[in-house]
Amino acid sequence: MKKRHLWSVITLLALGSAAFAFGPEDAYKYQDPRIPHLKTQLDAAARSLQGAQSGLGGSLTLKPGYTVDFPDPGDTDETGFGLGGTKVELFWGPDPVTIGRALRDLERSRRDYYRTVVGSTEGALIAHARLLRFQNEVAQREARLKASQANLAELQKKPDTSADQLERARGELSFRQLDLQRFQLELQQARDVAASFGLSGDAEPRTLRFAIPQVRVEDTPAYRLALAELQLARAEAQRESLAYLNRLSLGVTYTGAQVEAGFNVGFARGVPSVGASAELKTSTDTKVFIGLEANIPLEAFLGGSAQSAEANVRLRELDLESLRQGLAGQLRALQASIALAEQGLASAETALANEARFLQQSEADFKAGKISEQEYLERLGDARAMADYARAWEDYIRSVGDYLDLVGGTWQTR
Known part of the structure; x- marks a missing residue:
């Protein structure tokens, strides 16, 4: 194998081409085409609520x-x-039931809007992280395959190599060829997903940090929607109590x-x-x-509807209190998860820098003849810091995305 090509090939596969590459900033800028239409629905729902409240x-x-x-x-x-x-x-004639339904519809529209805003950006960022990971996975397996090829070639040159040794070397080579093909397929799938977000080329090994808004339980989309449904249930119960x-x-x-x-x-x-x-x-x-x-209406005197509506109010009050407690726990857990994920990402960045220095020294040793080609290839094949870095980046994205989805926030860099 030509020494001058070996490291350049691995580097391009692992780190991306400068001419055809995208970073997390490009993924962060992605705009889902559904967002403007969902914003229109949200604005229309707000106007409908205003109209219902006016009673005109x-x-x-x-x-x-x-x-x-x-x-x-x-x-x-x-x-x-x-x-x-x-x-x-x-x-x-301001009707509390009409107002309640309009408020519920507004909260549903608000939830759907922010869920799409958060989810679409999260999807684009994860596409960057996964492509970065599988670029490295393929690079590793190419290096391992080349190491197996070098090992087989070396064994074939030795006159004292046994048939059993050659068979094991060929078996290892075959396994690594299949392993490479499997990860090449994963890499292509990751590229296809990235392309669906308008991202082309290789993923550059960079990350971002995001602001974490502090939100009360009462301001979360889930709580606001549950409260709106409770208010609607109360309005319906009041109407049923006067059905006669x-x-x-x-x-x-x-x-x-x-x-x-x-x-x-x-x-x-x-x-x-x-x-x-x-x-x-x-x-x-x-x-x-x-x-x-x-x-x-004479059927109002038969009873049943008012009692059912009142029972529905009691159930929704209990559900709301249970939701409040559950959301408080989720907020604390997700904030802790983000902190741990950010620490993990920082550790992965340090490990990546250390491994990069080790591989640079290995390249220098290989060029100086201090280590063999096979040993150099094995070091490249064992390099895991980039894949761990990409996984830590993906874990951080998912942690922040889960939190923003819960609180109804948006992605903001810091």
Whole structure:
């Protein structure tokens, strides 16, 4: 084997090509194409909640048409275009159930948005770590294969080599060829995953450190969603407790020659409401109607729904308290996991630097003829610091990603 090619090949496989390489900074910049659409959904959910909290609403019904009139003798012919039946309605009535559902939907959208933001960046960073690892795994196995080839060639030169020694050497060579092929496949898969994040070339051996936001349990997405579901359950229970009086309203209607206007105030299962309407009409009489309307569903007196809704509230209160305690434990555990992972990464960086110096000295010894080619190749094949460094980097990424997913944070370098 040519000495001038040996170390350069191993170095390029393990550390990446300067011309075609990407670092963790490139992975950190990855933007999932779903994020803008999820942000749109999140903003829309926030507006829906604002609309529900305002309680304002209305509708416009347009009924343009052409009327053909067949008047009786003495009546006016009213044939022609008109807007009879066109109606405008405005109302105010903040419904706690509608507000509760809008709040729940907002928290779900918020959870999905931040989960995608965190998960997509985490995926790109892990793609960098895994490619870095398998570059080194392949480099190691190439060195081991070359060491086996050198060993077999050396044995074949010796006249006193036994057939059993040659057989063992060929078996070792065959095993290492298969081992190399397996890791070459892993390397290609790692490249394909990196390419799915828009990352091409070799992974450069660098890492980042990330800020860890301090968040209260009450501010985590899981807790906020559970609290929103509890508030919705309470609103539904209150509505069911007043189901026997579905609606009670007092209304005034004025009917004129061209328009019918109405105004009403009422309560729908305890929720106050105010409404006004105007409708274009054709009438010969002017009149005013004042009426009281009560809608009482008889099935409400059969019972069951209110008790079930109240039981649902109690269950959700218990679930929320259990979730609070569980989240507090998870936060502490994940913070400790991040600290350990960062320490492990720092240790791996130190080990990598030490191994790099050892391999540089081994290269110098090989070129100076102090060690054999086979011994040099075996040292390259035994070098594990880069793979350990890549694993420690991946462990750190996963620890931070798990924490950010729990607290609803975003990746920020420090």
